Amino acid sequence: MRILLPVIAALIATHVHAQELPVFDAHIHYSHDAVELVPPEEIAKLLRAAGVKKALVSSSDDNGTQRLLEAAPDIVVPALRPYRRRGEISTWMNDPTVIDYVEGLLAKHEYVALGEFHIYGEQVKTPVMQRMIALAKEYDLLLHAHSDAEAIDLIFESFPEARVLWAHSGFDRPDEVRDVLRRHKNLWSDLAFRSDQSSNGIVPPEWRAAFEEFPDRFMVGTDTFAPERWYYVGEHAAFSRKWLSTLPEELAENIAYRNAEKMLGLD
């Protein structure tokens, strides 16, 4: 009996591991209002309880990202959002003071990405957005863009070597997302805050075709854009594991964490 115990323990560990597919949550914000409500140590506990092994984190202002990085350096992969407060989503690209803010922080801290920011169509041509693209080039940063397909095309027109993570896959239909992915080899796509990739826990055919055509480009994300969204981090991980379990194992692992790791050179 004593000899069997380590075997049983190993079996249990394997079983737990198989059930708890690790998740790289590629769309997390910890902004000023969330920081006031939930301390970073509690947020770190929430992420660990959800089985989130890494998270691409940004915040308005950047303080939340830095505080959470301190609390969970093994999980947090920091991104720099060009917003100082909630409410700058539609004005930031016309506000040159954003550049001073972003440049000041880039000089002070390490980041892997700029974003998530909101930019649509011709707004990519504004001097502020063009400076963001130049900074991505200078600091070798991923651009996390909440955009329409036109803006994605214009970002790559400005900087063909850009690496872009398309937030929410533009909320476009899977066939439209595939078209855009075909055009740009350095484009990845997050599935944050959408649920159409799961129909009663099963991946519908149009999404399955997208994942099979681009097995190394999709990733999951909760999008904690408001403090109350933090309650969904665990739910989102469980929801993701459910629909991912209907895909072949390797594809499921890719979307759960490996694609995000590779995109960021963390693998």
Ligand SMILES: [Zn+2]
């Ligand atoms: Zn977001």
